[in-house]
Amino acid sequence: MLYYLYEMNHAAIAPWRAAADAANLFWKNPVNPIAQTYMGRSVAASLDLFERVTRRYGKPSFGITEIPVDGVTVSIAEERILHKTFCTLVHFSKRWPAEKAPVKQPKLLIVAPMSGHYATLLRGTVAAMLPHADVYITDWVDARQVPLRYGSFDLDDYIDYVIEMLELLGPDVHVMAVCQPSVPVLAAVSVMAKRQKPKQPRSMILMGGPVDTRRNPTVVNRLAVARGVDWFRKNAIVNVPFPHPGYMRDVYPGFLQLTGFMTMNLDRHMDAHRELFWHLVEGDGDAAEKQTEFYDEYLSVMDLTAEFYLQTVEKVFVNHELPRGLFRHRDEKVDPSAITKTALMTIEGERDDISGVGQTEAAHDLCSGLQPDKKQHLLQKGVGHYGVFNGSRFRGDAVPRIVDFMRKHA
Structure with missing residues (x-):
């Protein structure tokens, strides 16, 4: 049931993500005179953070060429x-x-x-x-x-x-x-x-x-x-939901593991996202990119x-x-x-x-x-x-x- 709730939450929030993406086109449009104002950058940064924390992260590539x-x-x-x-x-x-x-x-x-x-x-x-x-x-x-x-x-x-x-x-x-x-x-x-x-x-x-x-x-x-181990068997093991290829396989889901990692140092992760918001507002692209690269990897999890x-x-x-x-x-x-x-x-x-x-x-x-x-x-x-x-x-x-x-x- 837990995995199904997780999938349902992603499905329920999909329209809001689409709305946020559409709004971001307006607030980041170079022809929009408000885009380069403090308010415009703040709204755009908020929309970026909303997109990042609700995103389903796929498997990254090594990218070593x-x-x-x-x-x-x-x-x-x-x-x-x-x-x-x-x-x-x-x-x-x-x-x-x-x-x-x-x-x-x-x-x-x-x-x-x-x-x-x-x-x-x-x-x-x-x-x-x-x-x-x-x-x-x-x-x-x-x-x-x-x-x-x-x-x-x-x-x-x-x-x-x-x-x-x-x-x-x-x-x-x-x-x-x-x-x-x-x-x-x-x-x-x-x-x-x-x-x-x-x-x-x-x-x-x-x-x-x-x-x-x-x-x-x-x-x-x-x-x-x-x-x-019995507690983990009862509380941490779930079935993979349809339509994933591993449907009905018993797994320890990656999102549970990630939740455990995040809560161990929750203050640090909240501070990092707060800093990311201000980097985006201030236009500090290098600092923002460094943090987004780390979290793109950190938030990508597997079962x-x-x-x-x-x-x-x-x-x-x-x-x-x-x-x-x-x-x-x-x-x-x-x-x-x-x-x-x-x-x-x-x-x-x-x-x-x-x-x-x-x-x-x-x-x-x-x-x-x-x-x-x-x-x-x-x-x-x-x-x-x-x-x-x-x-x-x-x-x-x-x-x-x-x-x-x-x-x-x-």
């Missing part, structure tokens, strides 16, 4: 090299200029979080790593777009996907997990090590992930423990399959199965101590309010089979969750250390 590599501008083409039901593996292929010999770079698989946002949330991460690596990324599919006849997708399937991609790209591949996938990526590498797979990754970079949420628990962690979401809540946030040695993949015990070949780097943000300090670093204790020279930890000072994998501090501080770590263990 070129990148500088050693002073040379290299064209980038997106290639989809592996198609799975719930994920596509995207390769950012470099097209080197004729006068420049291609530079061999290490392969890097970035596993994007499947936590409500699209993989394009890591656009900045991809752009920062492209000058230094041959980059691939997991592009997860919106569950409401997958017909029910294609079956389910759970945490075991997620781990299988990661293993398949590592074996496709290996053995000279490095893997980076951003936030949520830190646990399934660590599990996937552990399974590969235990099975003595020949294409184990050279290194594994875990960034702001909930490896052990018992350490320095955040509001998110405490909520999961307090509510329990997760119910089985994947509930298993993640239960295994990672409620039962803490991986750090307690209870995590199993298809009835096979996951043992991170079996990892001896894949070097481990963990990165955390000092002000991360999603994955607390120490939760990702816990992976070092679990990977007890690794020699000390194969382990490295970085705590980024003054950085929140988003800054762990994006922004100027990530580019200036974390990226050089990640690149050095990959080279050291190439």
Whole structure:
């Protein structure tokens, strides 16, 4: 019923959106003498904000067309090299200029979080790593777009996907997990090590992930423990409504996840939109564009399959199965101590309010089979969750250390 109410609200507000768009044509028309007045700009800014907060945001594009590599501008083409039901593996292929010999770079698989946002949330991460690596990324599919006849997708399937991609790209591949996938990526590498797979990754970079949420628990962690998985099953799982392709599929809807993210820092988001309004009124296009670009991405959300979401809540946030040695993949015990070949780097943000300090670093204790020279930890000072994998501090501080770590263990 909740999803139907959400769709009905969008349908009910559609005429008002159309009216706002029509009014904006009047208030922004250059031949309108009132358009350049303070009142005209204020009305136009109000209409713009109304359009933005009521818009249904679709999947953004990566939009990376070129990148500088050693002073040379290299064209980038997106290639989809592996198609799975719930994920596509995207390769950012470099097209080197004729006068420049291609530079061999290490392969890097970035596993994007499947936590409500699209993989394009890591656009900045991809752009920062492209000058230094041959980059691939997991592009997860919106569950409401997958017909029910294609079956389910759970945490075991997620781990299988990661293993398949590592074996496709290996053995000279490095893997980076951003936030949520830190646990399934660590599990996937552990399974590969235990099975003595020949294409184990050279290194594994875990960034702001909930490896052990018992350490320095955040509001998110405490909520999961307090509510329990049954509460989430009853209150957060809904059916996809008609006419979406995934009609009748049980999902955790993206709009619920977004609501949770927004309410955690509601004052900050309200201040940001208040600032956006005044930027529009004052004609500060650069500042307004910077904010709209961020929210175009932040407000674009996707649905997760119910089985994947509930298993993640239960295994990672409620039962803490991986750090307690209870995590199993298809009835096979996951043992991170079996990892001896894949070097481990963990990165955390000092002000991360999603994955607390120490939760990702816990992976070092679990990977007890690794020699000390194969382990490295970085705590980024003054950085929140988003800054762990994006922004100027990530580019200036974390990226050089990640690149050095990959080279050291190439």
